[in-house]
Amino acid sequence: MTSTAVKDARGRAPVLPRGPGVFWFGLTELVKALGTGFFYPFSLLFFTELSGQSLRSVGLVLTVTALAVLPGLFAVGRLVDRLGPKPVLVAAAVLRVACFAGVTAFRGLVPLVVCTLLLALGNRAEQAASPLLAIRLAPEGQRGQWLALTRVAFNAGVGAGALLAAVFVVDTASGFVVLGVVNAVGFALTALLYLRVPPGRPSEAAPRPGPAGGDGVRAAPWRDLPFLRAAGANAVLLTAALAVESALPVFVLRELRMPSWTVGVLFAVNTLLLTVLQLPLSRFLERFRPGLVLAAGGLAYGALYAAALLAGSLSHGTRIGLLVAGMALYTLGELAVSQGAMLLLTSLPPQRAQGSYLAFNQFFAGGATALAPLLVATLLASFPLTLWWVLAAGSVLAALLALTVLHAGAPAGRPSSSHD
Incomplete structure (x- = not known):
């Protein structure tokens, strides 16, 4: 089906979302x-x-x-x-x-x-x-x-x-x-x-055709391998993001012996880029499949891990520049991960069971939330550099999982339905 999205005067989809509500x-x-x-x-x-x-x-x-x-x-x-x-x-x-x-x-x-x-x-x-x-x-x-x-x-x-x-x-x-x-x-x-927000389009009452055989409806999210892979990749990268949030300040202050304002600068860069680039970058990423976007974003996390591993051997000024550059690339990856993951997690489920699938995904999110502090506390206490290698390995694993569902996601700017 050809997309009928609202276009601007030059035929491009708008950066800002439009529509009732x-x-x-x-x-x-x-x-x-x-x-x-x-x-x-x-x-x-x-x-x-x-x-x-x-x-x-x-x-x-x-x-x-x-x-x-x-x-x-x-x-x-x-x-x-x-x-x-x-x-x-x-x-x-x-x-x-x-x-x-x-x-x-x-x-x-x-x-x-x-x-x-x-x-x-x-x-x-x-x-x-x-x-x-x-x-x-x-x-x-x-x-x-x-x-x-x-x-x-x-x-x-x-x-x-x-x-x-x-x-x-x-x-x-x-x-x-x-x-x-x-x-x-x-x-x-x-x-x-x-209460002022419209309820949105209702879900389909009938099953959707799909790859599962028979009527095509996947009976349960825990039996849906493409969804499990997407949710697993997202959970691994969520664990990494939560670990960075809690570990980076400790690592910068105690291991690298840098001034406290450095932490503020790093997270200011992160917050600024997340806020300013989210909408324009999401439009740019629409041309790629969500699985590829998720994989590329996860690999971009490696820039910050590499900066943390290399920073200890550099001079003070160079160290700050490297960490800021690593944080900027990490943030671009974070934007790509959030875009690719949510598009996969909302397009893979059959429409009449999207709520059940997204609720099931919260098991993965809850596991990531529980695991991240334990991972950080354990490794930072004894093997601080090992933490970044572990996070790097996890990001590679998440990218590989995301690439296995490339075939399952439509390009981001288009609906995933195979029929109309």
């Missing part, structure tokens, strides 16, 4: 990200101060509850497929309102466990449903731009929220109560804003 969807994603950025830097202190538990206990509870909600994602996926992504997103926002209100109002271990379970479930449900709402709202041929819009709003919102938190949050019990109230109000506003 784009303003309300973008605003909702931005408000939600602002709340995330406002809370995230102080999350451990928030739970520790208001629950009355030790920092170690809070860390254990957060890890256990994050893993405990994963089986519930099967039910979340079925709800998304049955009701659509919009009601699930509204419910996820309300669930997080209850979490922040509960932690603010009640002290003790039991309220902490219950509220962090709700928070983890709401977070995972939102991550499964949000990209699905984006692709159902996107006009034909603009799936890449709408998915890129979610990432632009997230990066800009989290950055701005973290900056506001650094200015306004006070490290006292009353200050953390205010933090909890602000987040509860923010997610309540998010739920209200989602």
Whole structure:
């Protein structure tokens, strides 16, 4: 089928996403990200101060509850497929309102466990449903731009929220109560804003023809090898990205003995490029198959790994330049990975089961979130240089996995449907 995407006067697809609901969807994603950025830097202190538990206990509870909600994602996926992504997103926002209100109002271990379970479930449900709402709202041929819009709003919102938190949050019990109230109000506003967003196109009621034989419907995501390979590649690269986020500051300050402002410069480069280049780069990448984009992005991560490995043998000035260049190339890879992964993960599932597939993918994301801190803590403590070799090997593995699903993904700017 020939794409009928909206074109500009020169016949090119627009850089900015268009279509009904784009303003309300973008605003909702931005408000939600602002709340995330406002809370995230102080999350451990928030739970520790208001629950009355030790920092170690809070860390254990957060890890256990994050893993405990994963089986519930099967039910979340079925709800998304049955009701659509919009009601699930509204419910996820309300669930997080209850979490922040509960932690603010009640002290003790039991309220902490219950509220962090709700928070983890709401977070995972939102991550499964949000990209699905984006692709159902996107006009034909603009799936890449709408998915890129979610990432632009997230990066800009989290950055701005973290900056506001650094200015306004006070490290006292009353200050953390205010933090909890602000987040509860923010997610309540998010739920209200989602009500203004159109529900998007409904999923197909009938099975889609495909390679699986018979009616072509893959019975379950865990039996769908192309999807498993794409989800596995994305999970490996997510583990790498989370490891870089937590390991790079420690490595730069303690192993390379560089000034603390160096870390700020590196992450400023990352944030700036993520925000500015997301939409234009997503349009450029539309001409390539998502599997190839994902593989190339994963290999680009190697630039930062190589810079970290080589930096110790260089002079101070050269070291800073090398790390900045490595971070810039790594960020371009990060942009490509997010583009290729989301296009694969949303185009490979049969349309009537997209919610179940995307919810199942959160098992991989949850595993990556749990593995990254353990990997960083283990290797940085004893073999700091080995960490970068391990991450490099993982990126190569992810690229190979992505290349095995090249045949399964349509070019990014086009729908993956094989019929009309």
